[in-house]
Amino acid sequence: MNKKIKILCFTDFAVGRDVEMMLPIRYFAEKFLNCEFHHALNIDIHQIYRIKPDIILQANTIGSNLYFQISKIAHEQNIPLFALISEGNFRTDGSFDYWGFNRDKKFYQDFVCCWNERTAQYLRNEVPEAKDKIVVTGGVGFDRYTIYKFMQKEEFLRKYSSTQFKKVIGYAGWAFGKLDHSRGRNELLVWAKGDESKLKWIEDQRKKVRDILEQTIINNPSALFILKQHPQENAPERTEPVKNEMSELAHYNNVVYLCEEESIHDLISVSDIWTCFESTTALESWLMEKQTIFINPEIEFNRDPLYKGSAIVQDYNSLQKLIDEFYSTGKVESFYSAEKDSMRKGLIKDIIGFGDGMNHIRAAHYFQKTINKYFDSDNRQPITDNQTLITNHRSQYKFHFWHWLVYVLIRIAGPLYNRAVYSKLWKFKKHLWVFENYKMEKLHKLYEQYVPFFEGFYHDKQIEKYFLNKELFDKIIG
Helix, strand or coil, rough: CCCEEEEEEECCCCCCCCHHHHHHHHHHHHHHHHHEEEEEECCCCCCCHHHHHCCECCCCCCCHHHHHHHHHHHHHHEEEEEHHCCCCCCCCCCCCCCCCCCCCCCCCCCCEEECCCHHHHHHHHHCCHHHEEEEEEEHHHHHHHHCCCCCCHHHHHHHHCCCCCCCEEEECCCCHHHCCCCHHHHHHHHHCCCCCCCHHHHHHHHHHHHHHHHHHHHHHCCEEEEECCCCCCCCCCCCCCCCCCHHHCCCCCCEEEEECCCCCCHHHCCCCEEEEECHHHHHHHCCCCEEEEEEEECCCCCCHHHHHHEEEEHHHHHHHHHHHHHHHHHCHHHHCCCCHHHHHHHHHHHCCCCCCCCCCHHHHHHHHHHHHHEECCCCCCEEECCCCCCCCCCCCCCCCCHHHHHHHHHHHHHHHHCHHHHCCCCEEEEEEHHHHHHHHHHHHHHHHHHHHHHHHHHHHHHHHHHHHCCCCHHHHHH
């Protein structure tokens, strides 16, 4: 049997955005590229020495110091690296720091996988020495909205003992809660380009949105409101809940206030209408054929153009009118205007590149190129000395005492983990997420859940047929 190519995949958590980007690539690579996968948190860097992977795979190389460290280690130890971009809808006006935590300002991966042609061309102009490795794959994490089957309304209502409701309205929180702690305020100041007066504006908007939501909740007792906290609103070291536009409304009988309990795609799925102040979940809702409403007391402020594809309200009366319209006719008329429809199609292309569920296959095309660069393309055996090398590839797996110590401490403290106790201990309280995720059990459970969805999608789209006759990549990449 041919030796499988060993892939070590790093993510920041065992669930969430970065995991959702990695699992579709894993499915394709296991099915067609003779790969086996190992998963680890990005703080668990000693796994490189333990597992000795043929290739390292990660969601990005700039989003945290840990991701950057891994990319640099891969470079220094001559381990092939394949990486995506987690935040691929970045601005191309010069205001976005596309290097992030990458202090070396070098792309160590073989390909820079951009979501769309706009950002790809921008990076080619900004980093011309790397232009040949900058490619367009689309936003891989968005494929799930086309491929997966999500929670149904009835299941959600049973789960939360809310079967008396027939109407469900979802709301995606903004980062208002960042005002509640110093790290968050600093992050908001970056967003505000250092203008501290914007913090007062944010607080004013928080109160206005809260009041609109509260009045809507009170005046629609027959509707259940799902209020979803922004996933990065709190600091990981804080155990205290944040005060945002929703937290003061959690006590109402027709409210379910959620933080990390449910996946955002399931919440969009069970909602009749999806609302927000400002959120990329609007685009995800469109992919799931949901109508979206932005609640904006002030419409013009520094933000992405997603609001242009949605209905917009500035006060309670306008929101109530659209809710009544939806439940009486089944649609929000202004959402379906020709201008809004055209804007949504343009935004999907401009932001995630493609909405066909095949972005992970586009990424896998370049992943396969990375494999073929270091391994024989016919039998997937490691390249030997008597074969032609594209690069002088020989990986080195170096022992690092600090990485080993972190690995050992996690394994000692992990089995004894108690959130109430550890949240009070110095150092430990900043790493609760490690003890809750290091076994990656949630990831493995997710993958088992997703495999049937991939199987159905691949069958319907005849992916295996087109891959075997070498037409697949030509069909979707051109």
